[in-house]
Amino acid sequence: MSPEEASRHKSMSSKDFVMSVNRALDFGYGPHPSSSSVDHYMEKLFSGIGHTAASTKECFEVPPRAIGLIFERMAFRLSMMHSHDYVSKGLALVGDAAHTVHPLAGQGVNLGFGDAAALAKVISEGVSIGANIGDLSLLSWYENDRKTANVAMAAVLDGFQKMYSVDFGPLNVLRAAAFHGAQYISPLKRNIIFYAMGNKQSPLFS
Structure with missing residues (x-):
């Protein structure tokens, strides 16, 4: 709103x-x-x-109806934020603790899942070689793996949000044409879907 x-x-x-x-x-x-x-x-x-x-083939279901308030209403500003550092000794930030994005198409939670998977992989590999899982040099591998992907997706979502917040006739037409065209360019559509699902490698080259 x-x-x-x-x-x-x-x-x-x-x-x-x-x-x-x-x-x-x-x-x-x-x-x-x-x-x-x-x-x-x-x-x-x-x-x-x-x-x-x-x-x-999943049917649309009308959600349950709200019937009353049980708590005070609160409002939260939606804004893009990104932590300068994801890790320090014995600490790793994941999900919204590390970055927040505009809630478009559920990408915020997808980024969080990607963080969790990457951190779990780093910790697993650290355990396999007997490393201290809280060691900064080990956790830095997680940060290096995720920061670039998260910053890129945050920038894309912020761009979408700004683009759709402007109501200007010629821009509206151009915007609609671009998204309509992407629907019919199969390689582009596949890449967008795969990236949104958290697959960093392009399906064109996998």
Whole structure:
């Protein structure tokens, strides 16, 4: 939400707030999808990377309805932040403790999963050679592995957020054309999907 919308939602009555939450959960920011439209979209999205149609046939389910408030409403600013250092002796930061990004397409949690997997691999390799798992020289391998990927994804998401926050006719047309075109360029689409899923190596060269 914009700061103005957030302030309005904090100050509205509990009844109006619950109604607004249910409206957002059910309809969101677009038309209410049907099961068939979701199936068709998912089949198109994954058709180029080896997924079967059967694996994507999940029906859209209307979420449970909120019925009241049990806690004070709070608002949090969404901003991109990145820690200068991920590690120190005996300490490693992962996920949102190391970096925060705008919540687009769940990439924040994907980055966190990537951090956890990379740290687990470094620790496992350290244990196999008898190293102290809290040693800075060992943990630095984790930082070196993840920092570049995280900074790159954070920059991309920040760029998307800024690009979509501008409502300007010619830019809107250009933006729509670019994303529409990417849908029909299979190599580009596969690379975008693979990178978003946390695979750093391009499927074109794997």
